[in-house]
Amino acid sequence: MTAVDVFVGNYTIVDFDIYDLWLSGYTANDAALNLQKKGVLQNTGYSSAELVSETQECYRLFVILEKMLKNPIKLVEQQIYQIDADTQKSLIERYYRFDAAVVREILGKKLSSRNRKDLDDVSEKTKVPLRSCRRQFDNVKRVFKTVEDMRGSLVKNIQTHYLLSDDPARQYAAIVFIANNRFDTGKKKLGYLLFDDFVHCAYQMIANWSYSATDSKEHEDMDVDLDREFLQELRELRILLDKENMDEQKSLVTRALQPIISKKLMLDLEENFKTYSKTIINIACGLIHSKEVRDLFVDLVEKVVEPCLQIKWAKEDLDLFLMAYKESFHKLESMRSNNTNLPRVWERYIITLSSCILKIYHT
Known part of the structure; x- marks a missing residue:
């Protein structure tokens, strides 16, 4: 057998x-x-x-x-x-893969049942079938609800619970961060911004403005919230609005840029330096208020991007200005004798803000 x-x-x-x-x-x-x-x-x-x-x-x-x-x-x-x-x-x-165009429409909105019912408009605008839009909305909401109150790295928490690789986990982390801090991303004048623009900015803020930032005094694994003590410290930057500091900083920046930018842009800088500087400092001082946090992208577009676009600043020139502006802080007479942690606060703020401005500056 x-x-x-x-x-x-x-x-x-x-x-x-x-x-x-x-x-x-x-x-x-x-x-x-x-x-x-x-x-x-x-x-x-x-x-x-x-x-x-x-x-x-x-x-x-x-x-x-x-x-x-x-x-x-x-x-x-x-x-x-x-x-x-x-x-x-x-x-x-x-x-858990999503269409950037669909999530761009969802971004900044409450992840409510009412908004889920309104996905017909998102489907029509993005040409993505409604059933797929609903799956993507539900996934975003599910991930958000899972990790919003967790301590630890957003990316690691998402990877632990949803077994996603690094890139999608980072994208979901940015979505959670934007939703948690209720950034306004839906204003009409922000319509030109892409999902990737917001991911970049959110990740810069997570790395430098959250409690998990290396420079946070209360350094702890908490990505989802902005560091309140840091936001409070930003108000000390009002010292840069003093006439003496403003005049000295203007002189330092124009001297640094004169050999490397056009006469037209130098003239604009001579005329509008104080306006540009006040805008950057006022944004910093306002971030302690929730409404100012929500309006951050609107303020950057209205008060920085649009004025520079009207004068036809090239992104490369704007980058040079922001770099010179950052460095000028440390050369100020009042800062050279300053023994506080204000230089550290300044670096933490301006490096992140500059990166965000350059990312959303579409020419």
């Missing part, structure tokens, strides 16, 4: 072409039609009916897996479906 070894397995195969169509909000029939147009029938030998049946079967699997994808750790720990680690990772990463 011949012995026969029999192995029975239930290894789960995931068709990622169909998975991506499901994530994009296609119905099973529309997904099958999409695949058919791409020549799947010729490549597989399926009939149209078989392709629809296969797609529907995949959709049933995805609906079941979605319950676990909302808590990725459950997907990894479950034992009902045999799914290898690479497939698990791809399922999770793709599920």
Whole structure:
């Protein structure tokens, strides 16, 4: 009698072409039609009916897996479906992937049921199917609710609970930070700004203005909140508005820039230096107030970006000005004899603000 070894397995195969169509909000029939147009029938030998049946079967699997994808750790720990680690990772990463245009529309809005119902407008504006917009909205809300009150690094907390790689975790961290601090990103004049602009600025603020910043006196792992003591210290920068300091700083900046910028820009700087400086210092002094924090991007566009664009400052020239302006602080007579921590506060503030201004300065 011949012995026969029999192995029975239930290894789960995931068709990622169909998975991506499901994530994009296609119905099973529309997904099958999409695949058919791409020549799947010729490549597989399926009939149209078989392709629809296969797609529907995949959709049933995805609906079941979605319950676990909302808590990725459950997907990894479950034992009902045999799914290898690479497939698990791809399922999770793709599920939490989002369209930058969709999240740009969501950004700054309350993650409420009412705003979820208004996603029809987002879908129409971005040309992304409504079902996909809803998934992206729900994912953002879920991640936010999970980590908003957690101590520790936002990125690490998101990676721990949602098993995302570094780049998407950083993007979600920026979204959480913006939502938590209620930055206004929806004003009409901010419409030109891209999602990436806000991610850059948020991450600069997390690194330098939050409690987790290296220079924070209360240094602790708390990315989501701005360092209140630092915001209070910023009010001491009012000393730069004193006439003597203002005149000296203007002289230092114009002397540094005269050999390297055009006569037209130098004339503008001579005429408007005090206005530019007052704007930067007043923004710093106002950040202790929640409303001023919310209006930060509006203030930067209205009071810095738009005036410079009207004079046709090139981004490179604006960068030179901000660098000279930063360095001039340390050359002021009143600062050379200052033994307080104001120079540290100044660096912490101006480096971050300059980076944000340059990022949102679209020429």
